[in-house]
Amino acid sequence: MSEETKKSIMDYDTVALDEENHALVIIDQTQLPYHTEILSLTKQEDIWNAIYLLQVRGAPAIGVAAAIGIYLAAREIGADGFDDFYAEFQKAKDYLDSARPTAVNLSWALKRMEQVVLENKEKTVPEIVELLHKEAIEIREEDIWVCKMIGEYGLSLVKPDDGLLTHCNAGQLATVKYGTATAPMYLGHERGYNFRIFSDETRPLLQGARLTSFELKESGLDVTVICDNMSATVMRNGWVDAVFVGCDRVAANGDTANKIGTSMVALAAKRYGVPMYICAPTSTIDLNTLTGKEIHIEERPAEEVVEMWYKKRMAPEGVKVFNPAFDVTDHDLIAGIVTEYGIARAPYTESLKEIFKKKEEALKAKKM
Ligand SMILES: CSC[C@@H](O)[C@@H](O)C(=O)COP(=O)(O)O
Numbered sequence: 001m002s003e004e005t006k007k008s009i010m011d012y013d014t015v016a017l018d019e020e021n022h023a024l025v026i027i028d029q030t031q032l033p034y035h036t037e038i039l040s041l042t043k044q045e046d047i048w049n050a051i052y053l054l055q056v057r058g059a060p061a062i063g064v065a066a067a068i069g070i071y072l073a074a075r076e077i078g079a080d081g082f083d084d085f086y087a088e089f090q091k092a093k094d095y096l097d098s099a100r101p102t103a104v105n106l107s108w109a110l111k112r113m114e115q116v117v118l119e120n121k122e123k124t125v126p127e128i129v130e131l132l133h134k135e136a137i138e139i140r141e142e143d144i145w146v147c148k149m150i151g152e153y154g155l156s157l158v159k160p161d162d163g164l165l166t167h168c169n170a171g172q173l174a175t176v177k178y179g180t181a182t183a184p185m186y187l188g189h190e191r192g193y194n195f196r197i198f199s200d201e202t203r204p205l206l207q208g209a210r211l212t213s214f215e216l217k218e219s220g221l222d223v224t225v226i227c228d229n230m231s232a233t234v235m236r237n238g239w240v241d242a243v244f245v246g247c248d249r250v251a252a253n254g255d256t257a258n259k260i261g262t263s264m265v266a267l268a269a270k271r272y273g274v275p276m277y278i279c280a281p282t283s284t285i286d287l288n289t290l291t292g293k294e295i296h297i298e299e300r301p302a303e304e305v306v307e308m309w310y311k312k313r314m315a316p317e318g319v320k321v322f323n324p325a326f327d328v329t330d331h332d333l334i335a336g337i338v339t340e341y342g343i344a345r346a347p348y349t350e351s352l353k354e355i356f357k358k359k360e361e362a363l364k365a366k367k368m
């Protein structure tokens with residue numbers, strides 16, 4: 001689609017590779033919903049900043065950005081031998097990996113790219129770089145299929161006139177297409193369902209108010225923004241039949257890190273008998289992390305809480321501020337984990353392993 005014919009935010013790629021200019025192209029999400037600004041990034045420092053500043057955000061989108069980012073870094077290395085190339089590759093990988101700690105997709109994508117390097121030691125550097133190029137494209141393409149499948153499985157859990165609630169933005173803007181938590185919503189909409197969707201505003205960075213409500217509204221879905229402290233009210237009123245949220249890291253026992261405030265939604269949902277589903281690409285499930293206690297929760301600057309969005313600082317100068325970007329929802333509050341290979345149910349320690357078995361079998365069958 002040409003630039004002139006793009007009308008809606010949904011016509012733009014959230015994260016893509018510009019082959020001609022060797023650049024990572026993203027929509028600057030800090031400018032939404034007012035400005036659709038497309039950034040074309042070539043320097044590693046700018047890519048790191050884009051991830052840290054949430055210009056590109058959401059676990060899957062960060063993973064894709066990192067894959068493209070490390071490919072671009074590899075192009076620039078210009079070493080002759082494998083050892084020199086790999087040493088520089090590792091430096092670039094560690095640098096990008098340090099941008100944000102909680103979403104496992106960042107390190108997942110970088111490790112997957114590193115694996116390509118390690119499996120092709122005997123090849124020349126330009127050949128390895130070309131394989132990295134292919135892998136980055138594949139990671140991006142895969143994300144589209146993964147989200148579609150999550151949409152299909154998620155849709156099987158709800159009815160055409162249901163009220164749904166989501167927290168943060170696990171939408172198209174957080175992935176390549178469709179989103180994770182929003183995938184069942186988009187798919188249902190395409191099939192004539194009439195969901196009523198509640199989008200929590202999501203303090204402090206307002207991903208729900210600025211991004212989720214924006215993309216759902218642009219796509220013609222019925223969306224209502226509520227403040228974070230209103231989700232219990234809409235559930236108590238009986239307006240919510242299911243909660244769908246995304247995730248940044250799912251531990252082996254099902255404990256799930258997602259945007260701060262998710263665990264409060266889960267507690268209210270449990271109280272009011274509303275099933276809460278985590279929409280989780282397998283790239284966000286980290287079986288090496290045994291429980292939520294092991295998940296590193298990112299803490300962000302105080303100004304996001306006390307200054308951003310306000311004309312005047314709204315809390316006294318010098319007051320202490322705690323700003324964790326994510327929280328952990330205990331596995332017993334989760335009704336199901338919706339992946340691209342099916343829905344895992346408690347006990348998650350077993351069911352998540354089953355999901356990975358299915359994935360392995362599917363990948364084997366594809367290779368044969
Ligand atoms: C499909 S995106 C899933 C999660 O990454 C999303 O819910 C979330 O918490 C994003 O946090 P953010 O800090 O905006 O990157």
